[in-house]
Amino acid sequence: MYSKFKSVVLLAIFFTLPSLVGAAQIPDFSGQEAMEFLVTQCELGPRIPGSEANLALRNLIVSKARKLKLSVTVHAFQTEMPMGNSPVELGNIIVSAGERDFSPGTRFWLGAHYDTRPISDRDPDPGNHSKSIDGANDGASGVAVLWHLMDILAENPPSMGVDLLFFDGEDSGTSGQLNSFCIGSQKLASTMGDFDNPLEAASCRGLIVLDMIGDKDLFVPMEGYSLRNAPEFTRFIFQRAVNLGLPGFSMTPGRAVFDDHVPFLQQGIPAVDLIDFDYSVWHTQGDVPSACSPASLQQVGDLLIDVIYRP
Numbered sequence: 059m060y061s062k063f064k065s066v067v068l069l070a071i072f073f074t075l076p077s078l079v080g081a082a083q084i085p086d087f088s089g090q091e092a093m094e095f096l097v098t099q100c101e102l103g104p105r106i107p108g109s110e111a112n113l114a115l116r117n118l119i120v121s122k123a124r125k126l127k128l129s130v131t132v133h134a135f136q137t138e139m140p141m142g143n144s145p146v147e148l149g150n151i152i153v154s155a156g157e158r159d160f161s162p163g164t165r166f167w168l169g170a171h172y173d174t175r176p177i178s179d180r181d182p183d184p185g186n187h188s189k190s191i192d193g194a195n196d197g198a199s200g201v202a203v204l205w206h207l208m209d210i211l212a213e214n215p216p217s218m219g220v221d222l223l224f225f226d227g228e229d230s231g232t233s234g235q236l237n238s239f240c241i242g243s244q245k246l247a248s249t250m251g252d253f254d255n256p257l258e259a260a261s262c263r264g265l266i267v268l269d270m271i272g273d274k275d276l277f278v279p280m281e282g283y284s285l286r287n288a289p290e291f292t293r294f295i296f297q298r299a300v301n302l303g304l305p306g307f308s309m310t311p312g313r314a315v316f317d318d319h320v321p322f323l324q325q326g327i328p329a330v331d332l333i334d335f336d337y338s339v340w341h342t343q344g345d346v347p348s349a350c351s352p353a354s355l356q357q358v359g360d361l362l363i364d365v366i367y368r369p
């Protein structure tokens with residue numbers, strides 16, 4: 059009985075050892091740390107394009123990247139906003155880590171919008187419609203994951219190039235007018251190769267956009283535009299999530315959402331939008347940190363770590 063037990067233990071060690079060695083090279087993502095930055099963003103106030111809070115967040119991201127010695131570019135431009143009377147300066151931020159290799163298909167791009175919606179036009183109380191949202195899930199969640207990834211990428215330089223894209227001006231659009239949304243990403247996608255835009259289209263292996271991925275009750279199906287225009291890349295990413303046993307991801311087709319990935323799909327870049335659009339407090343005063351959870355951010359972080367470090 060004893061020796062049988064001993065051999066079982068030895069066998070267990072033998073079979074566990076190689077996977078432990080492999081696992082040591084894959085860094086850990088902390089949903090809790092990401093959650094802390096989700097809350098910090100909300101404490102800044104609504105990050106409406108052109109506002110002080112928007113600029114403060116931009117500065118936080120830029121200074122963190124510099125401190126971590128990651129390369130950072132602000133792609134800024136003046137534009138009229140659909141709801142504003144005067145032009146504002148939008149600023150997409152591009153933070154790069156890993157190999158400085160720009161040969162075809164060698165880099166992953168990860169994106170999220172850091173601006174928030176100036177109005178709560180879906181709030182059940184019409185008296186709230188003119189108030190701006192906190193954007194805990196709609197904005198801060200994706201940025202929180204990228205923020206924590208900056209630390210991980212700086213500490214564990216990946217074998218491939220990774221570019222983090224923080225989009226401005228995603229959520230100031232007018233309902234029913236698709237092109238009035240995603241103004242930052244539209245400009246970034248249409249100026250690739252210009253002197254002030256460090257993105258080289260050919261180098262991109264795929265773009266993963268994160269939007270509204272902090273919902274406590276996470277359910278991310280395969281978004282419609284992604285599945286239609288980049289089926290291989292979309293299935294590749296979702297298969298990873300399924301293999302990792304992440305319960306919030308499902309390989310079922312979801313609805314199509316005009317989001318920051320669309321301008322890149324239009325330029326022929328394989329892009330997938332990870333979005334949980336089934337969020338009852340979307341564009342209301344209820345989009346606050348208590349509607350989000352570190353466990354959801356953890357799932358998204360685990361998926362990205364797997365994609366980056368096991369390409």
Ligand SMILES: [Zn+2]
Nearest residue numbers: 175196229341
């Ligand atoms: Zn939104």
